[in-house]
Amino acid sequence: MRKSEPPEPEAAARSVTIQDVARRAGVSTATVSRALALPERVTEATRAAVFSAIRETGYTPNAAARSLRAKSTKMVLVLLPGIGNSFFTPVLNALEEVFTEGGYGVLIGYTRQSRSRETHYARVIRAGQVDGVLVVTGNVPRDEEFVSVPDTVPVSLMFSEIPGTPQFSVFDVDNRGASAEAVRYLISQGHRRIAHIPGAEGGLEASERLGGYCDAMREAGLPVDPALIWRGASNFDFASGERAARDYFALDEKPTAVFAAADEIALGFMRALKNRGVGIPADVSVIGFDDTEYAVHYDPALTTMRQPRNEMGRLAATDLLRRMATGRDGTVPTLKVRLACELVVRESVRAVE
Template sequence: MSAIKPATIEDVALIAGVSIATVSRALNEPGKVADSTRRKVIEAVAQTGYTTNAMARNLRMRKSNMILILAPDVGDPNFSNILIGLETEASKRGYGVLIGNTQNDPSRETDYLRFLSSNQADGIILLTGHLPFGLTQAGPDVRLPPMVAVNEPVPNAAVPFVGVDNIEGARTATDHLISQGHTRIAFIGQSTRSAVSSYREEGYRRAMTGAGLTIDPRFVLEADGTTESGRGAAERMFVRDQLPTAFFCVNDATALGVIIALTARGYALPQDFSVMGFDDISYASFVTPSLTTMKQPRLQIGEASMELLLAMLEGADVQKREILLRAELILRNSVALRRPG
């Protein structure tokens, strides 16, 4: 079987439809090239593997000591302490960080890839749950740049992952509701688009079946992780013939939506319904009632993620491709013993 021929700058120029000189300028002096042209070049670099083959040698010789962090929304309360952990560990090792706020925009993701192709960054931390746009067009034989997925794993890609053990955490959360006498427990947050949501639903199901409880399919409702989706799911529940006594929500934002919906209907919480969240975001202790939830060790997740990426950059033989940290049960006021009847 013949070896795969490394991609060349000529290959990039051919795919991008530009000259070799333009490719060179786009990679080394991006400010001197039109945005549309630069995007074509970066996409061609990703498709050919030029970034991760020919240019990887340059990265080893001309280290930038910078790490690119791609996040879909830096305002997400789940990310702040993870980012602090990432930056803290990078700084201890003599690295800086570049933060790309992608807003899940393919053109932004393509733009941020130029930091790797122009030797301004050595590796990527992904908080997006998917490969950057452009790299998704790369063939199966193209090696990915050094990267680690954080918080949300990248499906169908050989990208190491660091995050919380979502299945075990969700199981612990549901077990707590069961320990309070609840047998009719709703899961709010079913999703086919989020691996984290699927893992948390799996943990809920394992706890229910492990306790010998039947899962009513009408009690498993879709939600996209937002407060509005939680409110809407709770409202849909009231067209059912039977109501749950407790709600396990895929995250704290969803739980807040459920609390808003139940309170608007005049229910007292947790006397009438118990509500459980996941994540322990900043406002979880300030809502009424304060939210019982599962706390993610975000600082440690950030530190472990950066430590893993830097080990990869330094050529260490990284055996552990998945690092799962344990979530902690935080007891507050939104869960109570089930009333008889």
């Protein structure tokens, strides 16, 4: 507002560069750069001069110039599937926190299961716009030109692994084992006729959870009845649960318990049943998977298998930070971390007989 800086009469709107600081402090640009990067390498006096020049000009180093020279952008790309699912909210929260703490920015991308978007993000990676990639469920983006993601950029996977990719770190849970444990819990409560609502077909998680359901049933000597496996889920969402409710009502011999592949599916299912006067857990017990925010607040509160989403996010981010920090020699070992799920007993399952 005040007109108290008349060094350059014309150039007013231009942003302040390291040159301006150097001129003002009476040193070279190299010294300014050093004062910033290695303060102990410059004299007390010069350091003071440089810092006061920085303060007076309001200088901030240009990110693009720095990236160009350093060949590092200090940014990571977090790829999410991007259906409006709040499952990922706490994950993103954990990631942002750890990455910001480590000096990295978080660029997000929603792949939306679209090929063109994957190609788009492959190009972002190849343009050197990010130093690392975190794929939160889904596929690693590949380019139409067969040019895969360069091996110089570390990539990590969360929630679902891609078999045969030792070059990626993986952070997931034992979906099959945890699902079996959930079903075993229902069995321990006296349930014998147990249905399953799987997630969308094609996903590795969904088929693993279905596998766990089958494991537990067989292990207990119970039949795996196709009529009790309600296909047709389009996603891990309410609508899939509501759709499954139709299968429930169409059935003559009802199950006494249901294992849903995700909390949102369980909630949608419960809602549909309650709407038509079916009591939960009075008439049907329901167990979910994930332990999302709403599981505990629903009525009845949902019994579910918890995925430690926050911890997984923190671990995945920390690992990626480590791999990005270590030289690009490709010698940094990747991690395959499988975390334990935890059964959270609440109100939606009751003991029978």
